[in-house]
Each structure stands twice: as C-alpha cells, then as structure tokens.
Amino acid sequence: MADITIYSSVACPYAHRSRLALLEKGVEFELIEIDLQNKPAGFTDISPYGKVPAIAHNNKQVWESAIINEYLDEVFPNPPLLPQNPLDKAQARIWIDFANTRFVTAFSNLLRSPDSETQEEARRDLYKHLEFVENQALAKLSGNGSYWFGENISLVDLSFYPWFERLPALEYYRGFKLPSEFTRLQQWQNAVSQRESVQKIANSQEFYIDRYARLATPVTAKN
Known part of the structure; x- marks a missing residue:
C-alpha cells in the first residue's frame, strides 16, 4: 500500500x-x-x-x-532536499519564495494577459528575474555543481523547474525563450531535465502548447 x-x-x-x-x-x-x-x-x-x-x-x-x-x-529525510546548515536552509527558503512571488508571477502574467502593455511589463520582469537568478543564485551558490546548491539537487531546483519545462508554450504564444546569455541557467536546466525523476513524468512541448491554448492566443499563426 x-x-x-x-x-x-x-x-x-x-x-x-x-x-x-x-x-x-x-x-x-x-x-x-x-x-x-x-x-x-x-x-x-x-x-x-x-x-x-x-x-x-x-x-x-x-x-x-x-x-x-x-x-x-x-x-522522509533521505535523501535530504534542503541544506542542513541553517543559513543555507534560509537561503533555500528565500529562493523558493522568490520563485513563488516573483518568477512565477511574471511567467503567468506574460502568458495569461491579453493586453500587450501588460505583456511587455511581464516580459521585462521575467527577464529581470532570470538575470537575478543567473547572477545572484547560480553564479554564487552553485560553485562547480549543476544544481542550485552545487552537487545535490534541492527543493529550490524542484520549485523552479516545472516552469522551465513549460517555456516552449511561452515561446509559442508570447515569443519568449530563455535568453542565450544566461549560460548558467541553461546548464542548470539541462542538468535537471536529465534526472530520472524529471524524465519519468516529463511531457512534450506539444503537450504544454496544447494545454495552455485556452490561456493565451498565439502571437503569429503556425503552419
């Protein structure tokens, strides 16, 4: 059972x-x-x-x-998905809050808003939040590791990743994709996407494009 x-x-x-x-x-x-x-x-x-x-x-x-x-x-303490050090654990919670209150909000506003002015504001916010993650999180906390806190995956990685799997829908409907200059984020996304847990329940780009159709209208018609 x-x-x-x-x-x-x-x-x-x-x-x-x-x-x-x-x-x-x-x-x-x-x-x-x-x-x-x-x-x-x-x-x-x-x-x-x-x-x-x-x-x-x-x-x-x-x-x-x-x-x-x-x-x-x-x-279920093993394997641990939060750092054991109190300061690092606090940092993890800060980044999970950042995902919930800033990153996800900008992503959702860009996808859902029918208003072009609101979309542009959300686009700028999303770029700014990704830049912040690139420079203040992955560049400072990851070291040479693949994940947020280095060699071991954490709840922070799991808190952000689902929206990265859905980025193809955002590109399709709003023309936004992960900027090429954010190399640490690209490396991080690639590493997380290869994990067994992620691949076991991953969905295709087409799945998200189809599911999110009711939330957004394509910017241009697709053949």
Whole structure:
C-alpha cells in the first residue's frame, strides 16, 4: 500500500513540484488525477482551497506545494532536499519564495494577459528575474555543481523547474525563450531535465502548447 496519496493535475506546475519531490525521495505514492475544470464532489474536504497539489498521509491532509515539499523532506529525510546548515536552509527558503512571488508571477502574467502593455511589463520582469537568478543564485551558490546548491539537487531546483519545462508554450504564444546569455541557467536546466525523476513524468512541448491554448492566443499563426 502506498505511503502517500497525491491529488494532482498533469498540467499543473505546482503539482509537478510535489510529484518530483516524491520521486526524488523514492516514496511510493498513489496518484489521483483531478480535473480542475470539473472537480469531484468532496474535493475541498481533501484540499480546502480546491487546488492541487494536496497529499494525504496517515489520514491527514497537507496542501500547497512548497509546504508539502518541506513536509515530505521532514517525514522522509533521505535523501535530504534542503541544506542542513541553517543559513543555507534560509537561503533555500528565500529562493523558493522568490520563485513563488516573483518568477512565477511574471511567467503567468506574460502568458495569461491579453493586453500587450501588460505583456511587455511581464516580459521585462521575467527577464529581470532570470538575470537575478543567473547572477545572484547560480553564479554564487552553485560553485562547480549543476544544481542550485552545487552537487545535490534541492527543493529550490524542484520549485523552479516545472516552469522551465513549460517555456516552449511561452515561446509559442508570447515569443519568449530563455535568453542565450544566461549560460548558467541553461546548464542548470539541462542538468535537471536529465534526472530520472524529471524524465519519468516529463511531457512534450506539444503537450504544454496544447494545454495552455485556452490561456493565451498565439502571437503569429503556425503552419
């Protein structure tokens, strides 16, 4: 019997985070796919916000991806996905907050906004946030390692990566792709994308382009 039940939606980047954490931990889990456009009766008993991901463990529920992932790291401590040093752990939480409040917001605003002026503002914000990650995170914290904190993957890597897997949809609909000058980010993305956990649940570019069609109108027609 699975230790954990996770309520997920395949296109949701937040649920993607927690599925990756479970796979990195090697924890057996039951996956229940939720249609967010047609939620099953009683779903708010499991996820009071009516969102995914949510997990059930020992007849208790936890929701919100960043909180779920820290919970998993505490309950299943090996391999650790947060640094053990208190200062480094604080840094990790700062970057997870940066992902949630800045990076994801700019990504979403660029994809979802039908207004060209708002799109341009979001485009500038997203570039600025990527530049900040390149120079203030990967250039300073990674050393010679492939991941945020060097040689070992962490919850920070898992917190950012799902949106990078979805960048092809942003390029298709808004003409935005990872700038070539951000070489550390490109190396990081390549390293994370090769992990077994990531490849096990990866979706194609076409999948995200199709799923995000209702959120954005293509900039130009595609043949």
